[in-house]
Structure formats: structure tokens, C-alpha cells
Amino acid sequence: MVQALNSALDTLLTNDPDTLIYGEDVGYFGGVFRVTAGLQEKHGLARCFDAPISEGGIAATAIGMAAHGLRPIIEIQFADYILPAFDQLVSEAARLRYRSNDEFTAPLTVRSPYGGGIFGGQTHSQSPEAIFAHITGLKTVIPSTPYDAKGLLIAAVEENDPVIFLEPKRLYNGPFDGRHEEQVKSWAGHPAAEVPEGHYTVPLGKAATVREGGDVTILAYGTMVHVALAAIEESGLDAELLDLRSIVPLDIDAIVESVKKTGRCLIVHEASRFGGFGGELSALVQERCFYHLEAPVARVCGWDTPYPHAFEWDYFPGPARIVAALRKVMEDIDGEL
Template identity: 85%
Template sequence: MPTMNMIQALNSALDTLLTTDPDTLIFGEDVGYFGGVFRVTEGLQAKHGLTRCFDTPISEGGIIATAIGMGAYGLRPIPEIQFADYILPAFDQLVSEAARLRYRSNGEFEAPITVRSPYGGGIFGGQTHSQSPEAIFAHITGLKTVIPSNPFDAKGLLIAAVECDDPVIFLEPKRLYNGPFDGRHDQALKTWAGHAQAQVPDGHYTVPLGKAAIAREGRDVTVLAYGTMVHVALGGIEESGVDAELIDLRSIVPLDIDAIVASVKKTGRCVILHEASRFGGFGGELSALVQERCFHHLKSPIARVAGWDTPYPHAFEWDYFPGPGRLAAALRRAMEN
């Protein structure tokens, strides 16, 4: 199997879909001739033509509205929103149309669209290029939200998302596209060095949505994470010296609650890690679900390690990020109880 980084794996997934399914097409800002700002769609327009991979005006609402119409018609569009922060102008289309179309039409129409978008920090992008809005989408019944942490999963999850008949928000962690962007700062991802590239099969394969992976087995604490934070968690676990089990959720909707419960019942402790702000973050939902199902097995309070409850701080983003040290401290506190 060829060795790929996440950008190459995602490009391979899109190439596979365009080759095998004539109903798929890709569009968005700069995804055609330019190949996308992160080059995920590089070469696809030249290979598959102007009608299968093309540029759009700078109109996120128009991009998503067009995709919904195409999906209702029977196509499987893969629109790209250049940064996850830019999805908000299309939020009404996603909530009021895509997520509800099957119910509102009594099953006559569907919206099988997969909205790809780079998300999270790590490139000094500031408040308009670095946010982590996954909890917003997880709250909307009818949308699925997927966040890969490695190249193999990225390709398999993307193909599975496009083949799903529901609208999917597919968030791609920018810090993981090529590995750490800035070695002076990104010591948090030292464990990523061994995962920045992986063997990824050519052609078609899928990773099922809603199926978590055990990224590290352990007996004392369960750590729940996804995307970039999986690798931050590995660093934090190593720093703490705690024998923690790490669950890579891979998708937050659908959520593999069975895998979470099995792990927490085994360890008796749970620490939740995500990059987004703590208040209102998806960690709060995870905490509630664990408490409801594992209360009598818990040996210590459920802990959350997350971003600051502030607007995204451009100049201080490496302090804003939950790093290995913050997770290590939370793991040690969990073991004190």
C-alpha cells in the first residue's frame, strides 16, 4: 500500500469517488484549478473535468443551497467550505433545509451531501480561520459530524460519508494535514511524527461512521478525544505516567456510546479532551452521557480539558490549545480520588 499524509489520503478518497460514482462532484472556493488552499483537491479538475470539480463564487450560502438541490435531484455533491469558520453564513441552509429535508418531504427527498471543511487552529489563522464549531453541528438533529485523526481513517471515513444518504459535516484538522506546522510551538504533536504518514490502500474502502477506535489501551483512566486532540492525548498520557485508555471517537454524530461505556466501566475514570472552548463544548454532552450510564462505576469526577472560554486568541493560540501538560495534570488529579 502507498504511504500518504492526510492531504494525500483525502485527495485519494475524492479521486476514488469521482472515478467510481458518476453522481459525485466537488465544488467550492478555489477547489478547481488551484486545487484548494491546502491542496486537498489538487489535480482533480485536470483529471475529471470542469463539470466534476469546479470553482464557485464566494457565497457559502449559495454553495450549500446548490448542494442541497443537487442532492435532492439524486446527485452526491461534496461541497468544500474553505474554513469551518465560514460555514456560518450557510448555517440556515444546513439546519432548515439539509437536516430536515427527508422529514419535511415524508421521505420523498434526501440531502446526501458531504460538506468538507478544514477546522481548528495551528496556523496562526486567528478568529476567522481557526475555530472548532463541531458542537454546533452535533446539536442539529439530522446532521452527522465526522472528525478523522489519521490518514487511513480520513480516506475511509470520507468515502463512507459521501456514500451515506444523510448530510454530513466532515471536519479536517488543519494541524494534521502535513503534521505539525511549527516545530517551535507544536511539541504537543511530537507523537504525531509516527502517524503523519500511514499506509493507505488505493481504491475504495470505508471506515464505518459511528464506530470509535481504541488508540491506546489502558486500565486506570479513559480519555475521550477526536481529531488533533488524539495526538495531544497520547503526549499527555506519556507525560503523566498514568495508564490511560484513549478512545478516538472518529465521529461525534453518530457517537459510539457503547465503546465509551465499556471503557469507562473498565477504568472507573473519564477525562474528556477537545480544542473548542469548554463552555457549551461537545465535552459537556459526553460528560452527561458518561454520568448517566456509568455513575456507579466512577471513582472520581468526570473532567474536561478544553480551550479557553474566550474568543479565539490569535496571538496566544498555543496557550489556548489544550496541550499535553494540561491533560497530564487532569489525569494525575483523576488518580488522586
């Protein structure tokens, strides 16, 4: 996925002189996760450069550049560090078009590695997607495969509105399915690891049906797509798995169609449950599919604690918890819950 993202950025820099990349350590060094490796050398200093450790300043200057007409792509080194930029993203980027009646817009893309599974503790593991999804005027995109990562990133940068692009860091080097005790897998051989050269896009707001099934619909994004797939295998159920790919815009039609077909819905995300994006998904599903539901909408999420270091795998919603939730959601609504 790292190479796919790098290829997306390389394509963007090659095709559009109005794109530029900056962030902490992204220039000469190529980023702490190597996503921007080689780009400065290939495209020049001013196309991919280091920024001060100042997420607020990075976001503010990017908004000014975007208002001027550029398409800045900024990297926030870890999504856990995005909060100093939050005011800029919420009060400025998200509302500039609206409040100025289209005179000024902010077509910037904020890339940031997010999520757990790497023993990063409280400050390198969080999943802040829900707080961005709540903000009117921001789009929030989360890829789960190398193919999608490249296509979605190009689409995000080409959007004329600000996009938060969260990269599941545990997927950077392989399709992690939550079975952490097993040997680390690489992307090699994975069907979505083949990434075409050059320009292509994956549209925002279109979910992918990763697995078709009739028993239950699982809604997931990012790392949890792979974890859910492993859980489906373990459970032996014929579950349908939707990878949302972007949570704003949200592919509501795909969700409704699937849940109406299966009559059951399980939502999976790494972020804490209370107030998480699963709450919104759950509300939408019950508003639109209530008479098709045969069981309460269920959620498997991170616990409502800070992300704990030593308890990584106790916190992380792994396959075992998903299997248990699947079993429960398959119980008849009149039976014991």
C-alpha cells in the first residue's frame, strides 16, 4: 500500500504542477512510513518538502495555498497529532466555500496514517474518523487495499473540497486480518495489490462489496475490512461484507440494499464505540431498514478507553469478537439476545 500511495503521489506531481506535498519529514527522508520516498529527488524541492512540527501551521498554510488555486497534499505524521490542526480544518477548510459563497474554496488533501495494531500506544494508534465525519464540509476517505489507496487518493486530490485521507497504517505493508499471533503477511499475491501505472481513480462515495452473502451485512472500512473477512471465514456464515471506502460521502444506497437483503447488520470499527461512526451507521440502518431487520443492529468497536499499549490485542476488535457478535446477531429476534 505504501508503494501504491507513493505511485498516486508521483502521478499527481507528474500530471499537475498545482499539486505539492509537505509535512513533517516528508521531503529528503520520504516520510516516517516512506510514502513520499523519492518524490523530492524526482520532482524537486518545492514539490515535496519538510514542514515545521506545527500541524496547525501546516493546515493553515495549505488552506491559503488552496484558496490561491493550488492543490496541496499535506501529511500529518500520525492521525493522533491532527488535533492541533483541528480548528483550521473545522472552522476554516470545511466552511470557506460556504461562508464566502464559492469565492474561496479549499481543495486540499490531508493524508494521515491512523489506526492500531502496531503497538503504538495512545499516541500512534487512534482512529479519529468520526470527529471528521461529523464536520459539515469535510470528506473522509479510508482505503483498505493498495488498488483503492491509489485510486482514492488521486480522486481525493482532484476533489474541489477538503478531504481527510486516513491511511490504515497496519495495512501499509500487508493485509492484516487481526490474527496477530500469525506471521506477518505481505500484499504479494493479494488480488487488490496489483496497482496500474499512471492515472486512475476510484470514486469517493462508492462502497465495495468485498464478499457477497445472504446471512448478515457487515459494514467496515480500513483494516477492519480484512479482520471482518477473517471473522466471516471463521464463523462459517454466508455474510456480505461492504467496504465503505469513504464515510463522507457515504454510499447509503449500497448499505440499504445489502441490509434489506440480509435483514441483519453488524458494524465494525477500531475507534471507541460511544459516539463512534458506527452509531451513525446504526441509526441510518434502523431509519431506512427497520422493517427488514430481524435482529438489532450490532457494533464491534474499540472499547471506550484510551488506546492502551500493553493491552493492544485486548482493545483491538479482532476476529474472535467479530465472530461472537456475528453469532449473536444471527439469533432470532424473538430468541434470547
